[in-house]
Amino acid sequence: MNLYIHTDLEGVAGMVHFERRDDDTLRNWDTRKRMFRLLTGEVNAAIEGALEAGVDGQILVNDAHGSGYSIIFEEMNPAARIIHGPLTRQPFWTPKLDDSFDVMFCVAQHAMAGTSGVLAHSCWCVNDELWFGEGGMAMALAGYYDIPAVLITGDDTVCAQCRELVPEMEAAVVKEALSPYNAVSMTPPEAQRTIREAARRGVERIDEIPPFKIEGPYSIGLVGGPGQVPSSPVEGDDFREVVYEILVRGYDYELQQQEPWPMMPGRDGVFLTKGQRRAMEGEEGKAD
Ligand SMILES: [Zn+2]
Structure with missing residues (x-):
């Protein structure tokens, strides 16, 4: 084996x-x-x-x-x-x-x-x-x-x-x-x-334990989270080839940078999204 x-x-x-x-x-x-x-x-x-x-x-x-x-x-x-x-x-x-x-x-x-x-x-x-x-x-x-x-x-x-x-x-x-x-x-x-x-x-x-198999044809892309659909998916009948094409095209690093969960610790015990925090810091003229 x-x-x-x-x-x-x-x-x-x-x-x-x-x-x-x-x-x-x-x-x-x-x-x-x-x-x-x-x-x-x-x-x-x-x-x-x-x-x-x-x-x-x-x-x-x-x-x-x-x-x-x-x-x-x-x-x-x-x-x-x-x-x-x-x-x-x-x-x-x-x-x-x-x-x-x-x-x-x-x-x-x-x-x-x-x-x-x-x-x-x-x-x-x-x-x-x-x-x-x-x-x-x-x-x-x-x-x-x-x-x-x-x-x-x-x-x-x-x-x-x-x-x-x-x-x-x-x-x-x-x-x-x-x-x-x-x-x-x-x-x-x-x-x-x-x-x-x-x-x-x-x-x-x-x-x-069965293998995880997905039926084709395929339309695949990387997104920021579940529920979102890719703006420019790669399509094809062969799962591996489609994935290969996406990987060759390169990860969308913008997507990778997105805040993983909606919340991150802010100040005064308030939890803020990354966007909210950035906006707040921008207003106060602060940079991370
Ligand atoms: Zn890793």
Whole structure:
């Protein structure tokens, strides 16, 4: 049995700030390194769960957050191999994923844009009637090859969102979202135990977990949140080709920058949207 592990960083227990790759301060570098270590621990936990359940073939980890270089691969379980390197140079978002794989895990994922998860961003709209985040997209790309995604890990919101797509899949909730930037997190040993056990159950229950397949033809685009429809969707009969075309065209970074949940802390205990806050600061001649 061959396993593909798609990873991100925002869903790791302990992560509540977006990664700032352009901040060279020692403090920021220390935070980033801690998050990389936590991600590596969670990925290893997923690998261990798979091995316990009897995965005996290839285990391929896709280091798919930001720089494409967030997993400390020298500390990775030697049973696995890793795809890493700049995401912008990758041939595809899920390189090497094809029908030679039997099962997928989605580790350290975040909720879709416009919903109440920690560091929520990215929302795909399919055929103006189906919305999901990066976890859902990874599941759909696996489904394209009839591969079931049996495990989702991250906060309570992303786990609920992915289980809405495939209720049978295993979910390891390692943090509870309180706001876009606040969470109740498990400690690393607890998060890793939770992931390891869910990963093991997912592989053991693989026959009960269907692949996430979407019927074509397709009209797909990125939007700011569920309920929104893309202004210029890409259309076609082959799901993967449509997604490929959107990725080649490039993410709409304006959409990615949108405030993930409607609220962020303002002053005097008042919660404001990012737009409201900006307007307020503009009025007062203040800049962030
Ligand atoms: Zn990420």
